[in-house]
């Protein structure tokens with residue numbers, strides 16, 4: 001049989017990392033035929049990363065709700081009635097327990113988020129202690145605490161914080177439709193303070209908030225034209241929360257979400273592009289497309305991970321089905337145990353599917369209960 005010649009041109013993978021992207025260029029990437037865009041993004045992904053390795057982080061809310069900011073998507077804003085249960089700053093020992101559980105389940109980075117405008121002086125000693133103790137577990141640390149001045153950024157860096165998350169959320173033009181209590185420039189100043197203190201930056205945005213494609217272009221342009229690309233770029237799909245002003249916004253086409261991931265990969269080829277909020281609402285096929293498009297980092301559940309956490313188990317099975325492994329160079333010894341846990345989960349599911357319908361239904365009901373309780377109102381938000 002004659003070989004079938006490919007008509008696609010090989011995409012260039014030797015592009016220098018750029019910080020001068022024009023909107024028209026980014027717009028042209030978004031407008032590519034879907035297959036060509038994914039091909040280009042996947043080629044760059046392969047040039048810079050192992051395409052089958054995904055970095056896994058866990059996010060814990062260390063202080064929940066009653067936030068003075070008015071981010072229109074957020075369950076934690078004190079401006080909206082979302083019936084979210086508020087929690088004071090967690091005790092350091094509790095945070096360390098949760099970090100240990102996350103590490104046990106394959107997470108290499110532990111992210112801690114507090115719903116603050118910015119940290120208060122009296123909170124800083126606790127926060128610094130959390131960083132030191134989680135670092136002692138051998139994990140990378142990340143925090144999101146709102147705006148930081150130079151002194152606060154310096155103190156966090158000195159305690160050993162690896163990453164600071166502070167998102168730009170959307171384009172400068174659409175920003176005012178989403179948040180009014182802090183400005184785009186406030187966000188850029190915090191990012192500069194984080195960089196100057198020597199920490200790595202985790203910064204991305206949210207799509208599906210009713211913005212136009214031009215705003216997605218504008219967001220990615222801002223990120224890609226920062227003096228240094230963020231090491232982590234979370235791309236969030238809006239999770240619609242009842243009680244917030246964005247509860248009824250129209251759904252974004254999932255292919256447009258995949259396009260956004262692919263364009264982020266092309267513009268910032270050396271960054272980890274992370275599937276963040278909204279991933280749990282996506283089906284497995286959409287997530288697989290995102291991995292093909294260059295996503296190589298995920299959040300692995302937003303609460304304490306235990307072996308009977310159905311979300312975590314689902315993720316483990318998806319990794320197995322796709323031949324993806326968690327990127328965790330420092331925990332190779334635990335990979336074997338992790339692999340065994342995945343295999344046990346897969347066998348258990350196969351046994352259920354083999355005919356134990358009554359039990360299978362029961363277990364699905366139980367899983368639904370946990371999912372409703374745990375994911376109905378996300379309690380941890382990247383700012």
Ligand code: SF4
Nearest residue numbers: 067069071074077115
């Ligand atoms: S996103 Fe962050 S800053 Fe905005 S309301 Fe929610 S917790 Fe507060």
